[in-house]
Amino acid sequence: MKNLIKVERARQNMTQTALAQATNVSRQTITSIEIGKYVPSTILAFKIATVLKISVDELFTLEESDWLS
Amino acid sequence: MRKAVSNLFYSNRLKYVGIACILWGIISFVIKLRSVGLYDINMLSGLLSWGFCFLFFSKEKRDDERIHMLKFHALAYGVPMGLMVTHLINYFYFNRGTSQAGITQSISAFQSFAIMLGFSLVMFYVLKFRDQRV
Numbered sequence: 001m002k003n004l005i006k007v008e009r010a011r012q013n014m015t016q017t018a019l020a021q022a023t024n025v026s027r028q029t030i031t032s033i034e035i036g037k038y039v040p041s042t043i044l045a046f047k048i049a050t051v052l053k054i055s056v057d058e059l060f061t062l063e064e065s066d067w068l069s
Numbered sequence: 070m071r072k073a074v075s076n077l078f079y080s081n082r083l084k085y086v087g088i089a090c091i092l093w094g095i096i097s098f099v100i101k102l103r104s105v106g107l108y109d110i111n112m113l114s115g116l117l118s119w120g121f122c123f124l125f126f127s128k129e130k131r132d133d134e135r136i137h138m139l140k141f142h143a144l145a146y147g148v149p150m151g152l153m154v155t156h157l158i159n160y161f162y163f164n165r166g167t168s169q170a171g172i173t174q175s176i177s178a179f180q181s182f183a184i185m186l187g188f189s190l191v192m193f194y195v196l197k198f199r200d201q202r203v
Contacts, residue, residue: 024133025131025133025134025135026131026133026135026136028131028135028201029133029134032135032200037200038135038138040134044134
């Protein structure tokens with residue numbers, strides 16, 4: 001799953017730490033999500049989207065490989 | 070009240086209890102071995118089981134969904150690995166060459182549990198460390 005967290009974060013001038021604090025997770029979790037190593041739960045995805053003031057479907061997009069797994 | 074009890078059983082402070090159990094097990098094992106030459110692995114494995122249990126199933130400093138996923142992955146590696154080691158010990162150490170049908174010896178449940186949780190714990194910290202390096 002692709003995501004635009006890094007781009008949106010940069011647009012809002014927000015650090016990983018600030019986003020992590022706002023969503024009540026560790027900074028490492030935000031890093032893992034940004035690089036696509038970890039797919040967040042629905043609740044966390046909505047929290048991140050809300051903090052970044054963007055809709056979830058704009059922030060996260062499915063890739064071809066997601067349909068295979 | 071119910072929340073206070075659940076907070077007590079799932080808190081970060083339980084890690085200290087776990088470490089104390091492990092140290093208690095190791096120290097009592099060494100004392101018995103030195104004083105009476107008794108190789109008492111039962112008490113050691115019992116206390117190691119409790120210790121590993123408290124360490125693994127207690128709250129991390131930053132306890133989020135990624136940590137829960139890492140713990141699940143660690144268990145998914147550790148439990149089958151521990152079972153395999155239990156079977157290997159049983160086969161090579163207890164039952165090798167015995168031909169009596171129906172009689173099989175095994176290590177104790179505490180020992181097996183300590184092995185499984187030990188593997189899971191090591192795996193959890195390996196996965197966590199690997200994630201931090203990214």
